[in-house]
Amino acid sequence: MSDIQHQQEAPRYSVRYGQRTLSFYWTQADSKTSCKAVIHVHPNGEVEVQTPVGTPLIEAKQALLKRARWVTEHLDEIHERRRHVLTRDYVSGETLFYLGRRYVLKRVPSDDQRHVKLLRGQLQVTGPDLTRERVKGDLRAWYRQRAKEVFQRRLAHLVGQLHWLESRPDWRLLDMKTQWGSCSPKGVILLNPHLVKAPTECIDYVILHELCHLEEHNHSQRFYDLLRYAMPRWEVVKHRLDGMSEILLNE
Numbered sequence: 344m345s346d347i348q349h350q351q352e353a354p355r356y357s358v359r360y361g362q363r364t365l366s367f368y369w370t371q372a373d374s375k376t377s378c379k380a381v382i383h384v385h386p387n388g389e390v391e392v393q394t395p396v397g398t399p400l401i402e403a404k405q406a407l408l409k410r411a412r413w414v415t416e417h418l419d420e421i422h423e424r425r426r427h428v429l430t431r432d433y434v435s436g437e438t439l440f441y442l443g444r445r446y447v448l449k450r451v452p453s454d455d456q457r458h459v460k461l462l463r464g465q466l467q468v469t470g471p472d473l474t475r476e477r478v479k480g481d482l483r484a485w486y487r488q489r490a491k492e493v494f495q496r497r498l499a500h501l502v503g504q505l506h507w508l509e510s511r512p513d514w515r516l517l518d519m520k521t522q523w524g525s526c527s528p529k530g531v532i533l534l535n536p537h538l539v540k541a542p543t544e545c546i547d548y549v550i551l552h553e554l555c556h557l558e559e560h561n562h563s564q565r566f567y568d569l570l571r572y573a574m575p576r577w578e579v580v581k582h583r584l585d586g587m588s589e590i591l592l593n594e
């Protein structure tokens with residue numbers, strides 16, 4: 344998980360690789376224990392080069408060039424996936440996700456007041472004059488409400504497992520285009536309401552990632568030690584979430 348603030352604050356550079364320009368943002372691992380550069384290709388197509396403190400820029404660029412082939416393959420895959428994501432029409436039969444399960448959207452024209460409910464594998468939007476915009480707005484409100492409840496519950500559960508937290512931190516929902524979560528400098532956790540479409544273990548992973556940032560702000564070795572303590576198989580879960588990102592972030 345890359346946090347929006349890390350991406351915004353980190354300096355950006357680029358290198359030439361054949362006909363392509365690879366741009367990346369550069370972060371530093373402040374732990375003495377890690378001694379080599381790590382390259383991440385994030386689901387939103389951002390490339391991160393993380394090096395130990397004191398590494399000169401030229402070495403960060405060389406590290407990226409060494410893995411350039413792998414990086415470009417990943418970027419091409421992301422690009423390809425994006426091309427396949429269709430714009431939603433919000434008509435009956437479309438697939439929607441909630442807590443990792445698939446539901447079929449069903450528009451139910453009725454004189455009742457508009458409302459949304461889950462029923463037998465369907466996500467039903469009921470009411471008069473169900474235009475695309477209304478259905479979209481109703482679903483959006485429904486997801487936000489569900490996100491509030493689910494995240495609150497998961498946070499309460501997870502905070503109790505982490506010895507560095509004495510109380511539940513402040514958190515709020517924030518719509519983000521490419522990020523699942525973030526942690527403000529004041530220690531407020533921001534969670535993307537779209538995350539409620541993902542399986543619970545993925546929600547837990549994002550929350551735990553941010554809770555670890557309350558103790559260790561950077562993506563240092565110590566941060567990853569905390570994360571591994573909190574969720575030993577976090578990499579598997581992250582991989583699962585990354586694979587779904589495009590489709591879950593597509594409103």
Ligand SMILES: [Zn+2]
Pocket residue numbers: 344345346349552556562
């Ligand atoms: Zn982070």
